[in-house]
Amino acid sequence: MNIIYKFKRGECYLLTKDARIGFIGTGVMGSSMAKRIMHAGYSVSIYTRTKQKAEALISAGADWEDSIADLAKKCTVIITMVGYPSDVEEVYFSDQGILKNASKGSYFIDMTTSKPKLAIQIAKEAEKKGCLALDAPVSGGDIGAKNGKLTIMVGGQEQAFHDVLELFQTMGDNIILQGEAGAGQHTKLANQITIASNMIGVCEAIAYAKKTGLDPERVLDSITAGAAGSWSLSNLAPRMIKGDYAPGFYVKHFIKDMKIALESAEELGLSTPGLALSLRLYQELEANGEADSGTQALIKLISTQQ
Structure with a gap:
């Protein structure tokens, strides 16, 4: 009862x-x-x-x-x-x-x-x-x-x-x-805006480490403990290095979130250039057939553009 x-x-x-x-x-x-x-x-x-x-x-x-x-x-x-x-x-x-x-x-x-x-x-x-x-x-x-x-x-x-x-x-x-009501969603959009630009940085860092001949796993041991540390760096960068693109969170759903965040920011009269850039890159990744991959698959796009 x-x-x-x-x-x-x-x-x-x-x-x-x-x-x-x-x-x-x-x-x-x-x-x-x-x-x-x-x-x-x-x-x-x-x-x-x-x-x-x-x-x-x-x-x-x-x-x-x-x-x-x-x-x-x-x-x-x-x-x-x-x-x-x-x-x-x-x-x-x-x-x-x-x-x-x-x-x-x-x-x-x-x-x-x-x-x-x-x-x-x-x-x-x-x-x-x-x-x-x-x-x-x-x-x-x-x-x-x-x-x-x-x-x-x-x-x-x-x-x-x-x-x-x-x-x-x-x-x-x-x-x-x-x-x-609605405050939870606004907070999550702030979260996704933060992740959007951060994911670009994580991918570029791994691509840079590989290009210079460094051991990217050893690089992670250094930079995850410093000011560059983030959830994406600690949890998704290792997957990038291993070539593991299984979805913990789908590319297609991240694109959905970013579109909602961009729409909401525009309604507020707020400029979010980092978010706009990340959305464009992920849409390009989706066009390459990666909609059902994990968000860490962005490294594929970043690596080919080096």
């Missing part, structure tokens, strides 16, 4: 281990995130467009639902981790979507990197239904998702944040409420 928490704008469930968690989108990131929730003792229902991609989670004990509507009707908390803003809109606003099928008092947590305006819209519609919505995009890649070490950037009402904090803690260890 779920305990009811009396909230000033409706009735919301106080999250306990008896709560059933719905997870929509079980790709590279979502699959590991859902697994962390299951390992923490929660009952999890899952849905993704291609059931085959969810077989590992089903084998591990997750319950498969045949539709978003079926999942929404059964779950107290519904987490979405899909690809694009258009997917978020479909998952939440279609006739078979979350908003039309979830019970009053449910929590909606969109962990997709999406548009801040869309996060605000979801929160407003959720409130009308007597539910609470949080936008909570993440950073940390496949490694962070597997190890439960994600950074989770949250926007929404403070009470909702505290109600589901224990759930967030199964997936991440740097979890910060940034402000009202």
Whole structure:
């Protein structure tokens, strides 16, 4: 039996281990995130467009639902981790979507990197239904998702944040409420703007080290510990050196994020030349057939331009 928490704008469930968690989108990131929730003792229902991609989670004990509507009707908390803003809109606003099928008092947590305006819209519609919505995009890649070490950037009402904090803690260890609805998405866009220029620098550094005849792994031993240190340098540069371009985060999804960030920056009247350059280079990389590669594949493009 779920305990009811009396909230000033409706009735919301106080999250306990008896709560059933719905997870929509079980790709590279979502699959590991859902697994962390299951390992923490929660009952999890899952849905993704291609059931085959969810077989590992089903084998591990997750319950498969045949539709978003079926999942929404059964779950107290519904987490979405899909690809694009258009997917978020479909998952939440279609006739078979979350908003039309979830019970009053449910929590909606969109962990997709999406548009801040869309996060605000979801929160407003959720409130009308007597539910609470949080936008909570993440950073940390496949490694962070597997190890439960994600950074989770949250926007929404403070009470909702505290109600589901224990759930967030199964997936991440740097979890910060940034402000009202949309604030999580704005924070993630700031994160992606930072990474965009940094990735160019990481690729150029590895290409330079190789060109001079240095051992790039030994170079990394020096520069990762100094002022040049960054997550991308420590985690993605070694993959570049080994020629490992498997996706921890897809090129195509990074392009999506950068486009959203560039659009948002332009709306604010802010110039972001580093972001614009990175977007152009990644679009060129995508045109070369690397859309489904990891973002570290940018080294291929940088190396050929030397």
